[in-house]
Amino acid sequence: MKYSAPKGFQDILPPEISFWQRIEDSARAVFAKYGFHEIRLPIIESTDVFVRSIGEITDIVEKEMYTFRDKGDRSVTLRPEGTAGAVRCFVEHGLHNLPSPQKFYYAGPMFRYERPQKGRFRQFYQIGVEAFGVAQPTLDAEIIAMLNDFLNAIGLTNLNFELNSIGCDACRPVYKEALQLFLKDKITEFCPDCNRRYSTNILRILDCKVEKCVELRGGAPAVSGHLCEHCRIHFDELTALLEALDVPFSLNANLVRGLDYYTKTTFEVTSEHLGAQKAVAAGGRYDKLVKVFGGPDTPAIGFAVGVERLAALLQEASPAEQVAPKVFIATLGKQADTEGLRIAKALRNNGLCTEPGYGASLKSQLRRADRIGAEYALIIGENELSSGTAQWKNLKQGTQGEVALKEVQSFFTKS
Template identity: 45%
Template sequence: MLTTRPRGTSDILPGEVEKWQYLEQVIHRLCREYGYSEIRTPIFEHTELFERGVGETTDIVQKEMYTFLDRGGRSITLRPEGTAAVVRAYLENKLYAGPQPVKLYYTGPMFRYDRPQAGRYRQFNQFGVEVLGSHDPALDAEVIAMAMDFYGRLGLKNLNLLINSVGCPRCRPVLREKLQDFFRARVDRLCSHCRGRLERNPLRILDCKEERCREAGKDAPTSLDYLCPDCEAHFQAVLKQLEKLGVAFTVDRSLVRGLDYYTNTAFEITVQGIGAQNSIGGGGRYNGLVKECGGPDIPGIGFALGLERVLLTMEQQGIVIPRPPKLDVFLATADEAARDRALVLVQRLRQEGLAVDMDYLGRSLKSQMKYAGKLGVGLVVILGSDELERGVVTLRDMSAGSQREIPLDRLAGEVRQHGLKHVSGEGKYGS
């Protein structure tokens, strides 16, 4: 139907979109304070980028990508995640030739053909950061602390930070062999996708969402059992830095994350009470991804946080979001002569930096006042023929129920002064 949105998508309407704007304001300030610069990549990329970067054996590539042929016969995919696209931009625009490390952040829509559920959509929005050019464990700790800081600034509580090390190409082969031995004895308990992964990438079996595979994977060998000395030292250094920063964590030996590019540090942030899928964000290190995408051997680390999940968690926890007033003032006209002058005055006030609106339906003065009340406007300017002749307007304070006449040339200043007096009393969006 033309009047029904596609399943797994949502309309963000006035009254809701302001919540998103608030999140974006917090994100931009946070990233500025941590020294990150914004990057904006295309919403679609060549399919090969995700097949090579995310991994052919991942659920994302095998089951969830929106892939199509364009008119030129090229395979194109709506981005299912942000890291691969950022790495592509880093290489294509030769950002590796400048000062390192490069610290980038992004917000925007991603697309996965997944089963819609609470806080999870097929078009969803992420806030992510990527740092390219350093293998310092302190950077791992900073990235994780930054994610937790974001949630803290929003007032979220009862968060669990889970962390693990998934090793590197030197120690991963040993784990691969151990996992293959383990799952070969349980192959009849695996889903069809995981049977195919057994020889190609058995680590992906640990990330399967099928309950039968989760059961089969209990007591499977873990990466921490087979870390090489360098990976073990890096992991312990990350944990030590997190302790110094006062960031609480739990080591989760079974955590692998859902993307093939992870090396060393992997982490996930969960919260109870938002449905079966309780993860609200995560990330990790991906030291081989730049090279896999055709560039030099440059390390990287980042995270991606689902913003729908963030808003759902805020709602569950009863956190209210500051709501700026929609308008500074509404202009109500008492007669036809005043209406003829109203638009000029409204435009003049807008040019002075005020948010102003007026009636466009020919309502009576009484109806205009009711309409202004429904908009939640604190001030109404009442303009009539008599006021026009005397060069004054009536300024009504809707919350106090009082009004007074002021000279027309003082109107903008009076509205600003009223806003300063009431800024601490701005409304809230119930969450």
């Protein structure tokens, strides 16, 4: 084998594509009902767009971005996530001047230079949702309810919905200090990764999987106890709204989002049927980000779903189905080939999926008709041409008969 797709990049072939279409179609249908509008964003942005929004000391920016200089010597980056570009778009076009909230969704590939593993690729697809301009928890509740509706629409029900609040500029620093104080004396007993996190991203220590660390952090202060009045009310109202909307969720005080821009509400949807990369959707509020991009102080919230991971779950739940043709037209001889194509065209124009035999032996044509699951075969040879007829055969039932070429249309549209 001479060529293969680059590491972490994959081809999606027809048997799998039906799941992707179901996911995309459902997203469009559900999101539209909630008043969200599609936008299409560039796959490349100025590198600064990501550095300033995601945060300079995050892994994504430090080591996972596909960054290069274009021919005009500009530093550009293949988008590693969608929110940054969406916010840039919102500010660039002055969309805050339109009535709030402005609600958008987009779908497409993202790129991160990571070691591939189950459910993780260097090019991966997300469907992202962003809503701007409302600070009230009603927007949080609606967007989470919409995510729940969407997941139900594609047939996924047994998922874990986890919710947390990581506070705002006012209360998060206070909480971080409390956590730091708690860990200070015993941090050397934690794993090397946690020791690194202690100085870079202390909240991450909360979701370390190392048993020793889980044990050592028992009794650590929780964010929920350190939220400021404002954030606590917001969170309480949100949970009440979700209960009113019958959206099932559980609280997870250790749910920490990695990107710098998140504030207040964070949430994540996971499945037990995936590998270590089990999050199928995640999101949260980012009330300060629009201002970072030079727009007016505009609260916002969004989430992204991982299409590959959802497709994997759908595939596990039910086998792939391919659309089978209604009619297969087997022909023998040049003249019959022509007549066959003419009939195929007419049947298709009448809305019937029709597949021609492409002139192999009759046996192999019928064998192919069977393999691809055609319902009927129409056989046209010299005998039929001279009498102006064709043989029809029901491949499911094994029945066969004769039909005049002129009657073929009505024969198949009726049956």
